[in-house]
Amino acid sequence: MDFLRNAIVEIGLWIEGLLINAGLAEPAADVIMTVVGAFVVGFTPLMIVVFLIWMYRKVSARIGGRMGPNSSGTWAGPWGLVQPIADVIKMFTKEDIRPQGIDVIPYNLAPIIIVVAAVMIWAVMPFGPGAEMVGADLNIGIFYVLAFSSAALIAFLMAGWSSNNKYAVVGAFRAVAQLLGYEIPQLLSILIVVMVVSSFVGPQGNPLSLQSIVEAQEGMIFLVVLPLPALVFWLASLAEINARPFELLEAESELVAGVQIEYSAMKWGMFYVGEFMGSVAVSALFATIFLGGWRGPWVDTAPVLGTVWFLLKILFMLNVWTFFQMTLPRLRIDQMLAFNWKFLVPLSLFAICVIGVVNKLIPEGATSWLRSGILLATNVVILLLAWAVLAIGKRRRELRAPAGAGVEVGA
Amino acid sequence: MTQLVLFVIFGAITLAAAIAVVTARNLFHAVLWLLLAFFGVAGLYVLLEAPFFAAAQLFIYMGAIGVLIIYALMLTRGVMRQQVPLVNDQWALVAVLAVALLAVLSWLFLQHTWPTVDQAVGPDSLRTLGEALVDPGRYGFPFEVASVLLVMALIGAVTIVRER
Amino acid sequence: MLEQFTFVGFLFLVALFLGLFMFGVPWLLRLRPRKSSSYKSDPYECGLRPHGEAWVQFKAQYYIFALVFLVFDVEAVFLFPWALAYHHLAFYAVLEGVIFILLLTAALIYVWRKGALEWM
Numbered sequence: 100m101d102f103l104r105n106a107i108v109e110i111g112l113w114i115e116g117l118l119i120n121a122g123l124a125e126p127a128a129d130v131i132m133t134v135v136g137a138f139v140v141g142f143t144p145l146m147i148v149v150f151l152i153w154m155y156r157k158v159s160a161r162i163g164g165r166m167g168p169n170s171s172g173t174w175a176g177p178w179g180l181v182q183p184i185a186d187v188i189k190m191f192t193k194e195d196i197r198p199q200g201i202d203v204i205p206y207n208l209a210p211i212i213i214v215v216a217a218v219m220i221w222a223v224m225p226f227g228p229g230a231e232m233v234g235a236d237l238n239i240g241i242f243y244v245l246a247f248s249s250a251a252l253i254a255f256l257m258a259g260w261s262s263n264n265k266y267a268v269v270g271a272f273r274a275v276a277q278l279l280g281y282e283i284p285q286l287l288s289i290l291i292v293v294m295v296v297s298s299f300v301g302p303q304g305n306p307l308s309l310q311s312i313v314e315a316q317e318g319m320i321f322l323v324v325l326p327l328p329a330l331v332f333w334l335a336s337l338a339e340i341n342a343r344p345f346e347l348l349e350a351e352s353e354l355v356a357g358v359q360i361e362y363s364a365m366k367w368g369m370f371y372v373g374e375f376m377g378s379v380a381v382s383a384l385f386a387t388i389f390l391g392g393w394r395g396p397w398v399d400t401a402p403v404l405g406t407v408w409f410l411l412k413i414l415f416m417l418n419v420w421t422f423f424q425m426t427l428p429r430l431r432i433d434q435m436l437a438f439n440w441k442f443l444v445p446l447s448l449f450a451i452c453v454i455g456v457v458n459k460l461i462p463e464g465a466t467s468w469l470r471s472g473i474l475l476a477t478n479v480v481i482l483l484l485a486w487a488v489l490a491i492g493k494r495r496r497e498l499r500a501p502a503g504a505g506v507e508v509g510a
Numbered sequence: 511m512t513q514l515v516l517f518v519i520f521g522a523i524t525l526a527a528a529i530a531v532v533t534a535r536n537l538f539h540a541v542l543w544l545l546l547a548f549f550g551v552a553g554l555y556v557l558l559e560a561p562f563f564a565a566a567q568l569f570i571y572m573g574a575i576g577v578l579i580i581y582a583l584m585l586t587r588g589v590m591r592q593q594v595p596l597v598n599d600q601w602a603l604v605a606v607l608a609v610a611l612l613a614v615l616s617w618l619f620l621q622h623t624w625p626t627v628d629q630a631v632g633p634d635s636l637r638t639l640g641e642a643l644v645d646p647g648r649y650g651f652p653f654e655v656a657s658v659l660l661v662m663a664l665i666g667a668v669t670i671v672r673e674r
Numbered sequence: 675m676l677e678q679f680t681f682v683g684f685l686f687l688v689a690l691f692l693g694l695f696m697f698g699v700p701w702l703l704r705l706r707p708r709k710s711s712s713y714k715s716d717p718y719e720c721g722l723r724p725h726g727e728a729w730v731q732f733k734a735q736y737y738i739f740a741l742v743f744l745v746f747d748v749e750a751v752f753l754f755p756w757a758l759a760y761h762h763l764a765f766y767a768v769l770e771g772v773i774f775i776l777l778l779t780a781a782l783i784y785v786w787r788k789g790a791l792e793w794m
Contacts, residue, residue, distance in 0.1 A: 134684050141688035191700050199715045205542060211693035218689035222682050234685060235678040238633060239561045242754055246565040249573025253545060256580050260538060264717040264724075268584070275581055276736055279574075279743040286750045290757045297760040307636070307758055360718055365700040372696070433793035436739065440782075440791045444746070448779045452772045455760070459768045513676070556679050566751045574740075574747045581740050585733075640759030643752070644767040656752060657774045660745045661781040667741040668790050671734050 104401040108231045111136075140221050140234045147413065148375045152183040154414070155375075155421055162425040190368035198361045202261035209258035209358075210366045213373035216250035220380045225310045227393045227405035233310050240308035241289055244384065245282075248339065251377065252278045255348065255358050258370075262361040270357025273347045273432065280439045281338035281345070287447035288328035288335065291454050292388055295325060295474065298458055299467060313392035318467040320391040325454075327478040329389040331447050336385065338439070340377035342420060344427040345435055382416035383409075390416070442489075450481050517557055524550030535596065537583055545576045559631040562639075738790050742782070749778050 111132060118128040153168065157179065160167030168179025175182045222234040223243055230236055237243050252274060259271020296306040299315035306312070315321075322329050338345035348357045359370045386392060390412045393405030430438065457477045461470050527547035534540040548571040555564035632638075642648045717724045756763075756771045763771075785791060 130680075133681050137681060137684035137688045141685055141692060145692065191703070193700075195700060197710070197715060198717050199712075200717065202536075202538070205538070207697070211690075211697055214693040214696060215686070215689040218692060219682075219685060222685045235681040237561060237678055237682070238636060239565050242562065242565045242569070246568040246573070249569060252577060253572060256577065257542065260580070260584070262717070265719070272584065272736055275577060276739050279577065279740055282573075283743065283746045283750070286746075290750070290753055293754070293757040294760040297758065301761060305633070305637075305758070306760070307754070355718065355720065365696055369693070369696050436791070436793055440739075440742070441786065444782065445779070448775055448782070452775055455768055455772055459760075459763075459765050557676075559676065561679070562755070570747055570751060574744045578740050578744055581737060585737060636755055637759045637762065640755030640757070641762055641767075643755055644759075644763060644770040646770075650767075650770060653752065653770065654774060654777075657749070657777040660749060661777055661784075664742060664745045664781045665784060668738060668785050668788055671738050671741070671790070 104403060106403045107227065107406060108229070108402070111231065136234060140224075141218050143226075144218060144221055144376050144379050145372075147379050147410075148372055149183045149187070151375055151379060151417055152186060153180060154417065155424075156182065158418060158421045159425045162422070187368075190365050190371075193364040195364040195366065198263065200263035201361065202263070205257040205261035206361075207366070209254045209261070210362065210369035210373070212254040212257070213251055214369050214376070216247050216254065217373050217376035217380060219247045219250075220244050221383075223309050224383055225313055225387065225392055226409055228398060228402050230310070232393075232402075232406070236308050236310050238305050238308065240305070240310075241293070241312070241388075242307055244309075244380075245286065245289070248380075249282065251373070254373075258362070259358040262358070264361050266354045266356070266360050267358050270348050270354050270360070273354075274358065276432070277338055277341075277345060277347055277435060280436065281335045281443070283335075284331050284439065284443035284447045285335035285339060287444075287451050288332040289388070291328045291447075291451050292321060292325060294451075294455055295321070295458060298461075298463075298470070309387050309392070312388055313394060316391040316394060319471045320389065320394070322389040324471045324474050325389070325478055326475070327450055327482055328447070329385075331443055331450075332388070333385060335439075335443060336381040337420070337423060338435070340381050341374065342378060343424045344430050346429050347432055347435055378417060378420050379413065382413045382420060385416050386412035442485075446481075446485050450478075453477060453481060513557060517554070520550050520553035520557065523547075524554065533596065538580070541576060541579050541583065544579070545572050548572050548576065560635075562636050735793070738785075742785060742790075745781065746778065749774070 114135065115128050115132050118131060119125060123131070157167040168175050168182035170177060170179060175185065223237055223240050224233070225236075226232045255274040255278070256271050259267045259274065262268075292312065293306045296312050296315040300306060300311050304311040304314070306315075312321075337343075341348045348354075349359070354360075359367055362370060386409060392412070393409040395404065395408030398405045398408065454474065454477055458470075458474065461473055524547050527543045527550060530543040531540050531547065534543055548567060551571075552564040552567040555561070555567055643653045644650055752774070753771065756774075760768065
């Protein structure tokens, strides 16, 4: 029984013990264990993606009143569970069309960069309690994630610019306008979290590390304490991974497929995988930062449950993402830019100032419940203020434009 | 030993990419090489146990400056098709200046005795930086001036781009 | 510190392996014949033969957004150490950070009032 309680760490220790028994020196065994860990961490998002392909098809089909992959017709296993395997085989065996006039090296490098950047993010993700369950608990933690997520932008630019296609170039331009812009509210909402974590974990602990962000949520998950940064982070992250309603890079109906237009077979598949990996990474980040990561009942007695809770939270957020994908229409580019620069950025700048000051004014000896309560109240006040400002702005616009003048273009 | 090997690898990547930047005939390729050079520098920062600067290097130089350069390129017509000449008629003068600059820098580098601290980098180095940034006795004033500088950069950019 | 980056290094190799694997296997297998024709390898333009250059010139408006982004990006890098040390800072030190942010907010408002954030 004791073995099962902390199964993942125990298996690791067992393998290392085997290696040392086989006559390996301990440093060498450590290195081998690091490599094994890197493989496990690197393949985890891929496994989730394979599952996600099935779940996404199933859930989106249900939202559309369809069946999704199932075992009728061509056999795809019970509930169509084997469907992703068929998809993968199809991707691997399709003909790879090489368009004319492409810039060969950047064109082929772009999908590889997308996959690499999407995998690298997972190095700092805490899969469970304790230092063993994080690949590398870097002291820059979340900043590392942000640094690598900007690499995807470079890949989009390379793909768009080297494809020798007008749609791809337009897609690349939009990539810059969208992915760059929405990085700002994402950053600012994370800064708010870092500040709050700093006062929750006290002088010890490093508030940038994702593990201590999870530890700081001991009393209450941050979704409840900081609903405003959670909202801003989620919306900005949706834009970062090019999900609806911010799906302007792909925009089938106007840009055909944006930067991916000239890619076929597995190269297109890599963009697809990269997009899904991005949504898994964003879900995992949201689960870690705002939903308490591996926290859940009985984790104290059986740490392995932490991993289960973490994966369940990721799946929950992925379903939220699917729901957004399936129900929301796409924004126009001017709406997308205005929503970022005229709403999210000022709102998060305002929030970071107010929450920073309010949180500092709470005496250091306050219980975490009191602190959480005050922070929640502050968040609600800011949200109400934002709503009031929006309502006043809307009223003003209505007064200015005579009634029945038709839809205002470019609003 | 491993560190030395890694240093040589990252140094070689940086240098080779930097040389490729100036010799690439296609401007877009030059920018991509520049990004690789930035990546190599980030690796060097990691070896110096300054991971924050490594991440900032990726974050600002690759994620922002590099993109900005590609962007400026996209606004220019016909950079992809034209094979731009690599030198103009002032190349001899520039070569002399470059060699002179290299000589001066190397001389400075060899003259100066570089203070070394026989100490590992503490785990709290980043927090110390944060405290120093807002400490009025240390970098509090430069910190605020940096903000003013950023504001000025923004105002200048808007003025230039919208002047038409 | 560097031990932790050993893991990052290995993960980078694993990630590179994954990327190259996905890229390389179809390339090595070549299960489908490559039949190329001038129509097939044309850049896709909704069925018509492509017309003119792909690399068209764009308007400078996008550039402003990128510049505004750059300023805020640099700001964020300054603010990360500040937010990290937040618990150890005195109240006035937090206010210094807030002033830093407010100055940039003023810049954003300036750009906004100038109409540079308007999409045309």
